[in-house]
Amino acid sequence: MYSAILVVHSVLRWVVLVLAVVVTARAFMGLRGGRPFEARDAKLGGAFLGAVHAQVVLGLVLHLALSPITSAAMASMGAAMRDKTLRFWSVEHLAMGLIVAVLVTVARVRSKRAPDDAQKHQRALVGYGFALLVMLAMIPWPFRKVIGRSVLPTPMVSAH
Ligand code: HEM
Known part of the structure; x- marks a missing residue:
């Protein structure tokens, strides 16, 4: 069960990232080009929100x-705070994931309620753009020291 959920969480990261780039780019181009906020913008924003919520x-x-890592951390939070890996998974990754969910949810609601199309794009751009930056910072990319992981799901990589 642990491996299956970790694989889905790892793969879903790519869906979330691609959608984040698409919605942020569409909001940027829509704002710059004075394009109306289309039904497709709203649909893609909804898909992004759904994917982020599923990820959370x-x-x-x-x-x-x-996760054995977060259970170990929760068994002794004081010691976990002094360990870079345990602190990353039990506090930093969790906190940033929740921040992403709040940013995306607020951006979608505020964009929906905006009085005109330019403001719809602008609110989407700010919220989705920040969420994208936070995600890029929270993902355990292979080049990250100590907490780095493969871009493929860990259970699949360690099965080889
Ligand atoms: C919202 C965007 C999120 C993204 C893009 C993301 C991405 C990732 C990635 C790439 C991994 C590594 C998967 C692997 O090793 O193959 C991971 C692991 C993990 N994530 Fe997230 N995550 C997000 C949100 C969250 C949240 C909100 C939580 C907690 C509430 C969380 C808890 C965990 C845990 C516990 C692990 C596994 C630690 C272990 O190896 O046992 N993630 N996440």
């Missing part, structure tokens, strides 16, 4: 129930 739910299941 899977992350919470890993964090609270399945």
Whole structure:
């Protein structure tokens, strides 16, 4: 169960990232080109929000129930804070994931409620753009020291 959820969480990262780039780029170009806020913008924003929420739910299941790393951290939070790996997974990754969810949710609601198309694009651009930056910072990319992981799901990589 742990491996399956970790694989889905890892693969879903790519779906979330691609959608983040698409919605941010569309908002930027829409604002610059004075293009109306189209039904497609709203649909893609909804898909992005749904993917982020699914990612957070899977992350919470890993964090609270399945991950041996976060269980070890929660067993002794004081010691975990002094360990870079345990601190990253039990605090930093969790906090940034929740911030992403808030940014995307608020951006979508504010964009929907904006009085005109330019402001719809602008609110989407700011919220989705910041969410993208936070995600780029929170992902354990292979080049990150200590916490770095493969761009493929860990259970698949370690199976070889
Ligand atoms: C919102 C965007 C998020 C992204 C893009 C993301 C991305 C990732 C990635 C790439 C991994 C490594 C997967 C692997 O090793 O193959 C991972 C692992 C993990 N994530 Fe997230 N995550 C997000 C949100 C969250 C949240 C909100 C939580 C907690 C509530 C969370 C908890 C975890 C845990 C516990 C692990 C696994 C640690 C272990 O190896 O046992 N994630 N995440």
